[in-house]
Amino acid sequence: MTWVLVVVLAVVAFIGIAFVLKAPRSGWEAIAAALVLGIAGYASQASPGLPAAPKAASEQVSKDAAAMVDARGKVSDSSLPPSDRWVVIADGLARNGRYGDAAEVLRGAxxxxxxxxEAWLAMGNALVSHADGLLTPAALYAFRKAALSDPDAPGPPFFLGLAFAQSGRYAEARQLWSDLLERAPEDAPWRAPLADQLSKLEAFLAGQSGGQGPSSGQSTP
Structure with a gap:
């Protein structure tokens, strides 16, 4: 009976997401994969016949996964939470390290x-994380679409700069962050984190060049 209940709940969850919430068809496969993975995890780990034994939860996913999602929410010009439910679903997948599935859901969005x-920006971050920090052409395209969709939003240049830095393209990261900092309002909540990131990058570049500031054309330390 336990297995019947598990399968029924999974089917109900899929129907609710796909038809009640009207998920785009391009995201159905990722949603189904997440549900199947949950059932597989239950099959391999669950022992419904054993008595309960409370235990402290252990960390299963790198903190960086959730940190990127949280950081995107902070580096925003809006005080409102994301209104797009597919971004919320994708964030949930990304928090659990399911970056490829998150990008697939965001493609539907x-x-x-x-x-x-917001969806383009989340997709860029998901694709970079899926590639282990590498800025792929697909991720670069997503960041640029995010910037074109809202030229005044601080998120696209902030996270594209972070992706540039992770990929060793330090001069491009510094230029993006410097330009963004120049136009950042004094009371912007993301100004301090941006200034901190820029300061760390400039200190790193100065150290690599023997204490001399990097030349304007330098793209690697």
Missing amino acids: VNADPKNT
């Missing part, structure tokens, strides 16, 4: 609304 800046 941008197909439905090509000017969804």
Whole structure:
């Protein structure tokens, strides 16, 4: 009976997400994969016949996964939470290290609304994380679409700069962050984190060049 209940709950969850919440068809496969993975995890780990034994939860996912999602929420010009439910679903997948599935859900979101800046930005971050920190052409495209959708939003240049830095393209990261800092309002909540990132990058570049500031054309330390 336990297995019947598990399968029924999974089917109900899929129907609710796909038809009640009207998930885009391009995201159905990722949603189904997440549910199947949950059932597989239950099959391999669960022992419903054993008595309960409370235990402190252990960390299963790198803190960096959730940190990137949280950071995107902080580096924002809006005080409102994301209104796009598919971004929320994708964030949940990304928090658990399911970056490829998150990007697939976000693809459905941008197909439905090509000017969804938040979805494009989340997709760029997911694709970079999926590539272990490498800025792929697909991720670069997503960041640029996010910037075009909302030229005044601080998120796209902030996270594209972070991706540049992770990929060794330090001069491009510094330029993006310097330009963003120059136009940042004094009371912007993301100004201090941006200034801190820029300061660390400039200190790193200065150390690599023997204490001399990096030349304007330098792209690697």
